Amino acid sequence: MTIEQHQHVTNVARDVVFNESDHSRPGEQVDTKTVGQVTVEAPVITARHVNVHYSEKHAIKDVSIDVARNSVIAFIGPSGCGKSTFLRCINRMNDTIPNAKVSGSIQLDGIDIYDRSQDIVQLRARVGMVFQKPNPFPKSIYENVAYGPRIHGLAGNRADLDEIVQTSLRKAGLWEEVKDRLDNPGTGLSGGQQQRLCIARAIAVDPEVILMDEPCSALDPIATAKVEDLIDELRENYAIVIVTHSMQQAARVSQRTAYFHLGDLIEVGPTEQIFTNPRHKLTEDYITGRFG
């Protein structure tokens, strides 16, 4: 670790005694201040020493973390700590922000996604994203779901496309509600339905990873429960990264939890351990409601 990288780490983090062997698996040593196990067996995403700057603002400070296959990882932390920023690094959505600068390495299945040879279109086909506010396209329900497969040429003919649309909507738990009105505009659905439509749209391109940025913050408790059930089912096939402000939600849907604080990744661990027995003082404060 360089001297500058040392300085990024918060003072608080420095007070904590941690054990090197904690966050490395056999054969890999990760040089980080983060408490807990940042690595996993056979990760789908490996982020190492990621830094993000918005002009002068240092929004993500030397974050290293793995994302496991077929499981859900929750990012929690106070507002403005950089959860969305880090999430957007994983499918390079930060490329659309002119003043954002990302450094470090993020690998998807062992291939650096920030490499020059990486095609951004293919990357985003493999790493889907669901946003905080449902944002269906101004098109019919069918076209919303069919859009991704169309632009990636995933369906050879209309029957294939129908098939993809139907399975995606089924997986998203929306099929029964919309099967009779696939030609109606997607914007005419309720907020919760729209969000599930956006999830269907994301899984229609058959990604490996789905990123969700506070997917339930605009939804009522019933719609939230539906989306949470859905996330649990999707875990069978996809790796899911979810940003949430709801501790209960993180506890309900995720297997691992990562706590961010002012751009630092403070602690990572199994969800149960983070919520019952946080090892870092900041995590504990946040979990117990003394912060944020």
Added chain:
Amino acid sequence: MHSSTVVVVILLLASAAYQWAKSRSISLVGGTRGVRNLHSLPAYYGMYVALWCALPALALLGLWHLLGDRVVLQLVLAQMPTAFQQLPADQAGLLLNDIRNVVSGAVPMETARPEVVMAAHHWQTLSGQSNLAGGLLALCVAVLVGSLAVRSIKPDLRARNRVESAAEWALLACSGVAVLTTIGIVVSVLYEAIHFFHFVSPIDFLFGTTWSPQMAMRADQVGSSGAFGAVPLFTGTLLIASIALVVSVPIGLFSAIFLAEYAARGVRTVVKPLLEILAGIPTVVYGFFAAMTVGPLLRTVGESFGLTVASESALSAGLVMGVMIIPFVSSLADDMITAVPQSLRDGAYALGATRSETIRNVVLPAALPGIVGGVLLAASRAIGETMIVVMAAGLSANLTANPFEAVTTVTVQIATLLVGDSEFDSPKTLAAFALGLVLFLATLGLNIVALKVVRKYREQYD
């Protein structure tokens, strides 16, 4: 007393009343600390009283002037010798004009008839008295009503609601002016057009294919029969407007896309105003450009391809008009494209759509209502444009779809029919109104279609 003085004095009174009422409302509740006990803010009490002070007085003054002149006229005529009172209507009018001229000084006293001079003097005295009386009355009303209003101030007087409803009425009156003007124009055009259809049957007018709107002065004149078939004009208008749209819609739309999606911020701040300057160039200048530069150029180019291009052609007028209306399309489209929320673009990008796919499949459909609006605005502008066509496309009413020939449009014919001395009972002049009516109905139809389209997409995509 001059009525403008009266108006100024009334306004001064009103502003004094404003201050008075304001301080009175404050003192009623025992100083600024008690203002919470007032129903409205003190300024509303001020405005309430000021309105009561000014409005009735001004209304009275206006009414007085409107009616006073007539009364004065009657009194003057009553004083004149009986011979004058029994004049037939047209001569009485002349006499009245003489008197008016003497009063205003346009005709010197010495040259006028003595009776007229007498009457003029009489008129002057009477109207002086009338003005004075009216002015004084108005001032009295202002003071009286104003002070009554001040005395009516109580903490629970709903001054804000009153003032706001007065403002509402004022707003209503303003929109009323616009609506009434439109109605007035439509009615007058309709009236004259119906008059025209007494001479020429609507069938001949709408479906006739020859347009030569001359009427004979005498029966034996050459070419005495006019023809009022407006079809050549309609086709000419359509031809030129469609050429203009073919030019302006793609260029305008693509430049809007470039400006909104691809251009760097610096480029945008320079290029956008430059594009909008196009709309500010006077159409005469465009017409000049079309006639002097584009027309001859097309002719030369056409000749080199073995085509005969008239030096005044629909093509040159249409091309130049198209350039003129580019900013109508691009400006509105650009606004609409930038108004498409970033979240929609993000949604498409996150699925792996490229920039151009995002624009084509997501941004443009969402911006469509605005784009359609811009195109229809450009279309009605193209249909209504006159100057460029006069200068660059000629005046000959050819029934043709060939853009290399000279054509003429509805608006150009309206202008030429009404230029110069014209009598308002010949079909030649009245034809202009019939054409105007058709033009009005066409643009109205266009606007209704535009609204329909926009609403349809709004419902679907909001």
